[in-house]
Amino acid sequence: MALYEYRYDTFMKGSKRKIKDEIEKRKLDLDKPHDYIKNAKSQFTDEEINQSVCCPRCYSKKFYHKDEIDQIHTRHYSFEIENTFKTCMICFYSQDKAEYKKEKNNFWSRLKLLIKRP
């Protein structure tokens, strides 16, 4: 269901039909994806969720690791950082990546503050 909720629009026509068929076969209610996601959440304790045992968005336990290269450009030089993000196989959400982005933004805003200082 999370797959339908978060990624349905990204699939090609044929795959969309397969997803719909599967949903029909399992007699799931398309109008209530969040009920199913809430149901999936109830299988985990808050602690498990905090420890990233499952995906924080759809509560799936299926993950893969995705390597991504981030290019950082500054006025004088640019460099690349390679990251491996633990990513949800169902909804493609990555907590690792969200945290990396937050950290990166914090880093740059701190740096900007330093530079602006008189």
Ligand SMILES: [Zn+2]
């Ligand atoms: Zn997910």
